[in-house]
Amino acid sequence: MTSGGFIERLQTGLWKENPGLVQLLGLCPLLAVTTTFVNGFGLGIATLLVLTCSNALVSGTRRWIQQDIRIPIYVLIIASLVTCIELIFKAYFPTLDRSLGIFIPLIVTNCAIVARAEVFASRNPVAASIGDGIGMGAGFAILLMAIGAFRELVGQASILSRLDMLTGGEPFNGFSFADSGLLLAILPPGAFFSLALAVALKNFVDHKRSISRNAKMPRSLRQARR
Amino acid sequence: MNDKTVIRTGLTLAMIAAICTSLVAATYQLTRERIAANQKALLEQSLQPALAGVFFDSGVSESRLVLAPPHALPGNDAAVIYRVFANEQPVAALFAVTARDGFSGPIRILLGVEYDGTVTGIRILQHRETPGLGDRIESTRSDWVFQFDSRSMGDPVVTGWAIRSDGGEFDQLTGASVTPRAVIKALRDTLIYFDAHRDEIFLADATEESE
Numbered sequence: 001m002t003s004g005g006f007i008e009r010l011q012t013g014l015w016k017e018n019p020g021l022v023q024l025l026g027l028c029p030l031l032a033v034t035t036t037f038v039n040g041f042g043l044g045i046a047t048l049l050v051l052t053c054s055n056a057l058v059s060g061t062r063r064w065i066q067q068d069i070r071i072p073i074y075v076l077i078i079a080s081l082v083t084c085i086e087l088i089f090k091a092y093f094p095t096l097d098r099s100l101g102i103f104i105p106l107i108v109t110n111c112a113i114v115a116r117a118e119v120f121a122s123r124n125p126v127a128a129s130i131g132d133g134i135g136m137g138a139g140f141a142i143l144l145m146a147i148g149a150f151r152e153l154v155g156q157a158s159i160l161s162r163l164d165m166l167t168g169g170e171p172f173n174g175f176s177f178a179d180s181g182l183l184l185a186i187l188p189p190g191a192f193f194s195l196a197l198a199v200a201l202k203n204f205v206d207h208k209r210s211i212s213r214n215a216k217m218p219r220s221l222r223q224a225r226r
Numbered sequence: 227m228n229d230k231t232v233i234r235t236g237l238t239l240a241m242i243a244a245i246c247t248s249l250v251a252a253t254y255q256l257t258r259e260r261i262a263a264n265q266k267a268l269l270e271q272s273l274q275p276a277l278a279g280v281f282f283d284s285g286v287s288e289s290r291l292v293l294a295p296p297h298a299l300p301g302n303d304a305a306v307i308y309r310v311f312a313n314e315q316p317v318a319a320l321f322a323v324t325a326r327d328g329f330s331g332p333i334r335i336l337l338g339v340e341y342d343g344t345v346t347g348i349r350i351l352q353h354r355e356t357p358g359l360g361d362r363i364e365s366t367r368s369d370w371v372f373q374f375d376s377r378s379m380g381d382p383v384v385t386g387w388a389i390r391s392d393g394g395e396f397d398q399l400t401g402a403s404v405t406p407r408a409v410i411k412a413l414r415d416t417l418i419y420f421d422a423h424r425d426e427i428f429l430a431d432a433t434e435e436s437e
Binding site: 061064065066068069072073076077079080081083084087088090091092094 | 249257
């Protein structure tokens, strides 16, 4: 894997190697909390923060860390960061924290984070590692929000319900379009269906792109490619 | 690994652990007060529904009295009593007690009662009763719990604190009689306890918060 520039890291994380769509890492929180957009947003942002900070710290200390003890050190760094994020959520977004429950502390076990520390941050400079953390974190967060919004729309026929968990103020039940939706989308199987649709959509877009790219190539090159 | 590298790796690990611990400790110090305030606000908010119509000017959570088992209230876990005051005069008390004989597991009940023994409101805090049958004791699923508002021990008398099919004055739930029976029994016992120990309850010192 090459380190590349900041922008390239963002593209890689957001699309090419999206942790949820391509690497299929961190699926437990992805499937469990995406019942609404707001839940997906909360956990997505928390994961993004932890991933960026842990990448920065692992990359910054990489010269002093011996190979033999790197895993306990990653675990230590990630667990401390998650504890800090949990305390901050409890202090500033208490209702969101209760709604996400155990899944905030469980960010510790999100394999996408330790994977980025091991695969990328421990071998690359700080700036590229931060770019990688933001790219991967944002890729994961956007996927969580998209699946959350999709399941909320289909399952409850509403969007942005409980937005008050982010902004404070009176309970807000979202913009409702119908009395009830397709309950299946909210239930656990709906999470699997939604993720499958998202992966299929990404593969479809990639496939279309590669076809149109091939079509633009001169004929001789196209044949050589085959 | 020779001795020297063992010491070196040990020191590195200790350094990183110290840095991480101070990071967590600093965040804890910065957020501690806000978290405590949030928890207090949440508690007071959750107690409000059982105190409908009661004016008070004291903080609900500071007046917490915890009775460790064994006590004379329903349930064999700790019973919690919140005392509410207006102008330093006692006005009402909230009881968090447990009915042990529910259909499936204990039912945690919040009962608000005015100083004169009148019920201000009842809410079910926690239960595992059958969905669609016993779970109608929840205020969001049916208005069953509201029939106790402004009743008291004496209205009806002790024997009237039962479901109709047991010769009492309160509605049962269609298809579920074990659940209402358990809840009403716990309410009855709590009201009897309140009448017998009222002054004691309001004079007792608040239980210290334990971390």
